[in-house]
Amino acid sequence: MDTDNGIPYRFEPTADAAGLHAAHGDLEPGAETGVEVTIAGRLMLRRDQGKLFFGVLQDATGRIQLFAPQKTTPDFDGFTGLHLGDWVGVTGEVIATRRGELSVRVGSWVRLAEARRPFPDKWHGITDTDTRYRQRYVDLWVTDEAREAFLLRSRAISLMRRWLEDRGFIEVETPVFHPIPGGALAMPFTTHHNALDLDLYLRIAPELYLKRLTVGGMERVFEVARVFRNEGVSTRHNPEFTMLELYQAYADYTDIMVLVEELVAHLAESLLGTTSLTYDGREIDLSVPWTRATLSELLAEHGGLEVDLDTPRPELVRLCEERDITVEDHYGPGKLILELYEKTTEPELWGPVFVTDYPKEVSPLSRDHRDRPGWVERFEGIVAGSELCNAFTELVDPDEQRERFAAQEAGRATGDSEAMAVDEDYLRALEYGLPPTGGLGIGVDRLIMLLTGTTAIRDVILFPTLRPEQERGVSGGPDA
């Protein structure tokens, strides 16, 4: 075997911990199988009995005991000298010990990596959340829930892709660098391309590019998109996060509601075996269909406010100020009503519920409501008290879209720093014709939080955004 400082260049396991438990989990105490396997993993526990050594090996699938008698183990002293955290490869017979523990009796072994740093307490693990996020490579070994949450995340996104592809959606990749930030109302990160001497923005949403593709004839298209918003960090916010966006030609927002509830119910059923979940101590039933209610209805029911777009502005302003909502000059009636909803009603919603029909003023990319002037066909899905998705019947009329952009520009001029900029190329695309289309954005991280029962977004993002460590030699960075 080729080695360097005793460490081989490659290793070939023939079995894993979960597979051994599945195949031999019912052995009688003291049983020998005659089956020889090769396994590899990290030594997580060691119990030295003098002339007998027990170790617990953990691999990607689980844990299995190593059984090493002095008489039969090559370089027994070397083996018992292994440290917690060392990687080791072992070949030997599958047996059950006298106490009935399924084990591999060590016939030959090789150290695959040395753990030069001591592992955390084998019982308590790491409790300091900062250390867990900064040293995820350790957290994944010692925190079972963390490892399980990320495995579930991987399976959920895989299932999501398959489910969409089964319905004729194709996955695409659109630019992360945007010359004009668009598709959402948010503060972008800025950067610069030297050769082109061009200021660029990291995307806050892939929306406008995906709809260009619908113009281009991709009738059902989706992207699992990392997006970037220059906003605060909290238990529900990370500056970079993942959105599933999709666009379906010939569909309206009612079709998208059906798609969302079916997709989420499918994921829950497939991953958890049920659509009845408990999140943060409260029940949530994801079974289809979800409740639908208009924003106006909910505002009347929960906020006790019977207001509409023709309610006199001073009246709306008064209602806001009574509720400690900061009113800015550029707020129109639509924005004021949305503020009232977000202050009085949204915190009371647990869901799942589709909140439908938003004011046109705050929805520059949504199509006019077919029955309600001044409103648009848009909905948000509230699940477990959190905004899971945002969707609408897409605005397809280029003239109307130009007017909406112009209104946004006007808002920017009067102090709305997050107002959308005019995107002339997007308007040109619309002038080539966007068919009736339904669009959707789902916050993937929040969906995973729901499915894993975690209440901190950092528990579903492997490497969440953190301030760099100040310690010498760890902080990195070009100027460090």
Add this chain to the structure above:
RNA sequence: GCGCCUCUAGCUCAAUUUGGCAGAGCAUCGGACUCUUAAUCCGCAGGUUCUGGGUUCGAGUCCCAGGGGGCGCACCA
């Protein structure tokens, strides 16, 4: 950005009403043990108590400033 809480050995935690030699378990190191299950037992070693000031005969403890982290508010998905 503002408010509240928090920071002690590699990890998990102690340290008496403002104060009196900074300790334990696990891990590491040395030793014992042929069926352990967080093995057990004996021993050694391990510290800028986040940093810097201050009060005091004396500060992990009290005060001030700064830093890291958590939670809440605000913005949002």
